[in-house]
Amino acid sequence: MLDFLKTLVASFQDFLFLAGRSFLNLVRRPHYYDDVSLQMDIIGVGSLPIVALTGGFSGMIIALQMARALNTYGASSQVGAIVTLTLVRELGPVLTALLVAGRNASGIASELGSMKVTEQIDAMRALGTDPVQKLVTPRLTATALMLPCLTVVADVIGMIGAYLIAVPLLHIIDSGGYWATSWRALVMNDLAQGLIKPFIFGMIIALVGCYYGLRTTGGTQGVGHSTTQAVVSASIWIFFVALLMDKIFVGL
C-alpha cells in the first residue's frame, strides 16, 4: 500500500515537473511556431466535425427532455434559457473536453509513445533538441487555445439543435422568444466559466497525453497501455477540475 502511494506521489511529482518545464518553455527560445499551427490544425480543425455533431445532438436531447419537464410547471417557454445555461456553463466545456481527450490525449500519447519506444525521443535529445520544447509545449499551447474555440462551436450548435426541437418540431415557443430568453439567461459569470473551463481542460488533456506518451516503456504493448491510461486519467481530471471550478464559480 505504501509502495503504491509512493508511486502515485512520484508520478504526480513527475507530471508537475513536466508541466512546469512546458510552461517555462513558453517564454524560452527556440519557439516552434510551425508545430503549434500544425497541432492547432490537428486538434482544432480535426475535432470540429465530431464536436459539432455532439454539441448539436446534446442540445436536441436536452430540449426534448426539458420541454416535457418544464411543461409540468407551465414553464416550457424557458426551454431556450435552460438549454443555453446547461450548455454554456457545464455540458459544452465538459463534453467537448471529453471528446477531445478521447481523440487527442490518446493521439498525443500514442504518437509520443511510439517516438519513445523507437528511440526518436532519445535521438531528438542527442541532436540537441529539448523534446519538451519541441513536442510538449506546442501541443499544450495548441490544445489550450483550440478547446475554448471548439466549446463555443459546440455551444452554438447545441443551441441551434435545441431551437430545431423547441420551435419547428414541438412549437412550444416562437423563434424570437427562444433566442430572447436564451440570451437574457446568460450573465458574465456563465460566459467566463464557459471559456475558462475549456482553457484549463485543454492544458490537462495535452499535458496528460504528453506525460503518458513520454514515459512509455515496453514496445508497442506499452504504447497501447499509455494511450488507455492517458484517456482515463484525462477524463477523470476533467471531471475533478470541473467540480473544483464549479465550486469557485458558484461561490462568486
Add this chain to the structure above:
Amino acid sequence: MPNDPASGPMLEFDKVSLRYGDSWALRDISLTLNPGETRIIFGAAGSGKTTLLKAVIGLVEVDEGRIRLFGQEVTSLRESQLFGLRSSAGVLFQEGGLFDSLSVGENVQYPLLNRQRGDTEVSPEEAEKRVREALRFVELEQTFDKFPAEISGGMRRRVGIARAIVTEPPLVLYDSPTAGLDPITANLIMALVAKERDVRNSASLIVTHRYQDGEIMSDFRYDPEQEELLRVEGAAHSRKRDRTKFIVMKEGQIVFFGTRQDLEKSTDEYVKRFVRHEENHAQ
C-alpha cells in the same frame, strides 16, 4: 564544444556507476578515448552496453563517477546545458532513430538546422548541399524525398549514419549498427562506419554483437582511390590495431579491455563467447 585534441582525451569515464533498482547498469567504469581511436563494445543483452553509450552524451544520468566529453564534465551539466554538447557528437541509434514525420532529406538536415539556432550559421543552400553529400556518402542520395517508412531497415540504418555524420563530428557513437540485418547489409554498414573513420579520422564507440564488426574496424581500412575496404598489413596494421581496442561488458562491468589479439587469446569463458573462429570471419 570539441576541445583541443592535444589537451587530453576526447572522452573520459572515471569510476562511473549506475543502478537500476537492485541491478547494476554500469559498475565502476573507467575508460578513455582519444581522437581517431575506436572502441568496440561487446556484451550479453542487458550488460550495460547501450547504457554506457547513452551516458557518454548524458542521455542517462549516472549515480556515481565523472564523465568528461570534449573537455566538459557531462555529469555536472543540467539537461538544458547538455543540448549544445550533445550535438557535437554523432549518434546512430539501434533502429536508426529517424523521425517518421520527416523525409529522409529533412532527417539528415535536422542536425544542421538545429545548429542554425545556435552559433553556427548554415544557409539553406549549404545545408542541402551537405545533406546530399552525406547521403551520397552512404550511397542513398536517391532517397532524399522518401519517408523512413518507405525504405528498408538497412537503408534506414544508412540514413541514420548520414544524419550522424552530416555535421562532421569528431566522435561518432554507434548503437548496434548491424543488429537484425542480413550479413551482406551488415558488412555494407560496417564498411560505411570504417569509411567514416578513415576519411574524416573520427573517433568511434561501437556497440555490437558481431565479432566481424570489430574485425572490420581492426583489420581493414578504406581506400578512397579504389573506393573499397582493404586489409591492412605491416606497420599500418599494428597502428590500426593499437587504435582499435575491444571492451567486453558483463553485468555493468568491463571484464575485458585490449586488442583483437588479446581478445582471441583470452581464456575467460564469458569473453570467449564473443570471439568467432577463423572460418567464420568476415570476408
